[in-house]
Amino acid sequence: MTAIDYTQEIPVVEGRPTASQIEEIVSIPMDTRPGKIWKILITITSLMLLAGTVALGYTFYYGIGMWGNNNPVGWGFDIVNFVFWVGIGHAGTLISAILFLLRQRWRTGIARFAEAMTIFAVMCAGLFPALHTGRFWLDGYLFPYPNQNHLWVNFTSPLLWDVFAVSTYFTVSLIFWYVGLIPDLASLRDRTANKLKKSLYSIFSLGWRHSTRHWQHYEKVYVILAGFATPLVLSVHTIVSFDFAVSVIPGWHTTIFPPYFVAGAVFSGFAMVQNVLIFVRQAFNLKHIITLNHLEKMNQVMIVVGMIVGYAYAMEFFTAWYSGNDFEMFTFINRALGPYAWAYWIMISCNVLSPQFFWFKKLRRSIVFMFIIGVFVNIGMWFERFVIIVTSLSRDFLPSSWGMYTPTIYDFGVLIFSFGLFFTLILLFVKTLPVVSIAEVKASIPGAQPSHKGGH
Template sequence: MSYDATYTKELPLVPERSSFPELDEVVFKPTETKPTRAWYIAFIISSTALLIGALSLGYTLYYGIGMWGNNNTVGWGFDIINFVFWIGIGHAGTLISAILYLFRQKWRTGIARFAEAMTIFAVMTAGIFPLIHVGRPWLAGYLFPYPNQHNVWVNFNSPLLWDVFAVSTYFIISFLFWGLGLIPDIANLRSRTKSGIKKFFYTILSFGWRNSNRHWQHYERAYLLLAGLSTPLVLSVHTIVSFDFAVSVLPGWHTTIFPPYFVAGAIFSGFGMVATVLIVLRKVFDLKHIITIDHLEKMNKILLLTGTIVGYAYAMEFFTAWYSGYQFEQFVFINRAFGPYAWAYWIMIACNVGFPQLFWFKKIRRSIPVMMIIVILVNVGMWFERFVIIVTSLHRDFLPSSWAMYIPTWYDAGIFLGSFGMFFTLVLLFVKLLPSISLTELKAVTENAQPKNH
């Protein structure tokens, strides 16, 4: 949060110069007023989706994962697709909060808190899928190495175990990072509030923070250290997720391009989701002067970059398959583009490589409706990317006699819908209950916020 004033002059980050109390008012308004009708409608829709998901999941837990479309050949279906999809979405938040922080990208301050919250909710949503994928989630404790009466330890050579460590570390560190950032803002809320109950909770959550500069000094150092730790962490998490595939010997999975390709895809999909929600949020909560069109334009540039990297990876996979001269590898890719799941492949190509290229045009980068359509298509495309990687590689492997088609059931669809319900319910509760913009960081980058003589 320390910013040097020696950088080239950019556009002011809070253009319509607001005084600090005005910023307080705007950011704390959702937490201090009754929710609007729009919030209630959104909440009802998302919690209904969550309920449908919970019911589908309940059936699955009671009767077992035979309720799903998975079969002998395609053992990984919606469960793993959704896991990779949601964990990927989480990556944008850490990128914004950690990597852009290290690069001193001040424009991140307006969106960092919200993106971090999204990370946490996305990882929580993602975490459900491997648990239910194991079939008997109440025994999921076996995933961790703990001394047990079976005298058995987990297999440290398995990428699935690496995943356990990566995802749990990612969640804990992201949560602590987010929580540390929230403390000063909650302390501010604590000073403002008049309600006894709110005060009770804010008092607990703010740890008695009192804005002392003796504290800020260590706090800023902790923030920097956490950003430094989170940066390799976020890269490692999707790398390890890609190992789930790349360490196996299946054609279409067994490639070294997977880690960078997955990380770029994760950031791409994450920014897609952050942009989708922010466009709605800034409209609903009247934050257009804090989350400006310039922010969205910068995010669109990142979408363009990562979308192009992903497109390059798609092309490179085909090249490698051809260049390897390996029949099975070549077949997988021909089957992807022209086989029974070709429709999914072309949806993926169109949404991930095609439409984001429109962001080369400044007019489109700054047009809210067009942007909204494109970022939603990015979300769709990235979901289909995981579908294509998982299903088309599995459904026709080495032995034609074991080929099969994967057809998801209604329970798969219900759980998928429920994951969106859970995510958006949490997002809605967050924007209602906690400050969704980091005020301390925002105030620090407004004009005249730092001493002139420095």
């Protein structure tokens, strides 16, 4: 293997493809009929969706009593999954907005895909609190609107902050993604021969003409949106963590939660982006654009945030001891040694230990190995939420009100539904829209920008 100089910016694309070649490569999934792998994958994900729909149907018809939630563990799989999926989404905005503002050009190849993943993950996340309200056809009351009961929502409740945070996050991610898509849709419109595709691309590209008078505003808006999305993404998981931190349950009532949750979100999100991108670049031959260097960069980010998460785990124990609060101390001892200790140690080994392998360059650049670590990180991050929610609720203050939590088959069914939904949407996305921003990649190839020689 050749040595890599980490002080140099890595190239956005490998080799020297021309602008039209890039368009060609990115358009292949949209121009060709679906291949065998894609068909097998979508069969699996649709079956997951179907199986999950049965669980969802039972939940819908008989209510959330079908789930394992009980008293005292009123929050079970539903909130675990909600926090998990919102976290997955965060990597997308981090890549597309924060790395954009930090002028990390290597993000170009993966930003579009990560943004799409954000949108799909937030959709999956939104499913759970919406279901958890019990009668979710009345979820419209979550929003403050002038109603005949003259009631307003409680603006001081963290659960309402969640409604605003998640819906804002979804909307802003969607428009950010769509604004990025407009020029690409225009390029696709001008190259397709298919009449139906042409009219669809025409509608959604809104009549984009690649005009400099438009590019000028467009670039400005892109920076503004990135500027908005950056604090937004930090606020969303902060507010999600307030659901816990604002309460008085031992193990939840700590100020470390916002940064700890944001780091965890980025951690799991990067693992998910990395996992899915490995599939996409293999299946659609995008290895020049989504390069090994990009995946390596992502693995490096994962070591960093993984260690922040590990630090947070340690700090929680320290704070529990330092607080001198009996309940707080008991909660953490109970996490590591109590009835749910197995979940705790899965979390520690997947989140803290497994990314340490990425210190070795060979492992960091091995596709198979990084894929396995990515899966481990996602499992670990799911268990982190399980540990936080279930251990704290199952044993809080009075031993007389302790209780264990056992999920039912319907809990697993709805979880499978969310995975089915996520991967089905991903598969449909990679087949119908450009997974890489064509305009941004064209602008990044060598010789794309004026050399300051001509015209003077």
